[in-house]
Amino acid sequence: MNVHKPILCLDFDGVIHSYESGWQGVGCISDDPVPGACDFLLAASVVFDVAIFSSRSAKVEGVAAMQAWLHRHMTNHLIDTETPADESDVHPAERAYEFVHETISWPMEKPPAFITIDDRALTFDGMWPKMADLVRFKPWNRKKAS
Numbered sequence: 001m002n003v004h005k006p007i008l009c010l011d012f013d014g015v016i017h018s019y020e021s022g023w024q025g026v027g028c029i030s031d032d033p034v035p036g037a038c039d040f041l042l043a044a045s046v047v048f049d050v051a052i053f054s055s056r057s058a059k060v061e062g063v064a065a066m067q068a069w070l071h072r073h074m075t076n077h078l079i080d081t082e083t084p085a086d087e088s089d090v091h092p093a094e095r096a097y098e099f100v101h102e103t104i105s106w107p108m109e110k111p112p113a114f115i116t117i118d119d120r121a122l123t124f125d126g127m128w129p130k131m132a133d134l135v136r137f138k139p140w141n142r143k144k145a146s
């Protein structure tokens, strides 16, 4: 059975990974998920083919690091949110592994997405942005009251 869902392309750093420590290398992922990220991924995968695509994706090492990181955090999330009613014979670590490796797509090139979520992008609405606004751009987690 091959059911095609629209592709939801998700950036990794600053969207799924909180990225508080900034860039530390393609295979180095130091921080926690953005709150709600695991629940969002689980819900989004019902409706979309969820593809995680990042500047890390160009390297096998980067994809492996993102997968290992998400597996660890998704396992903890499933353990934390499991109720006695949904305890199954399959351990949360195994369910998380299947989710990360079989449900989520990890393209190494930008996929033909229906929609993309990125912390460093604007939605183009036909109006060209001002250079000054682009130069001053800050992602959501770098905005500080000044």
Ligand SMILES: [Mg+2]
Pocket (backbone or CB within 6 Å): 011, 012, 013, 014, 015, 118, 119, 120
């Ligand atoms: Mg980003």
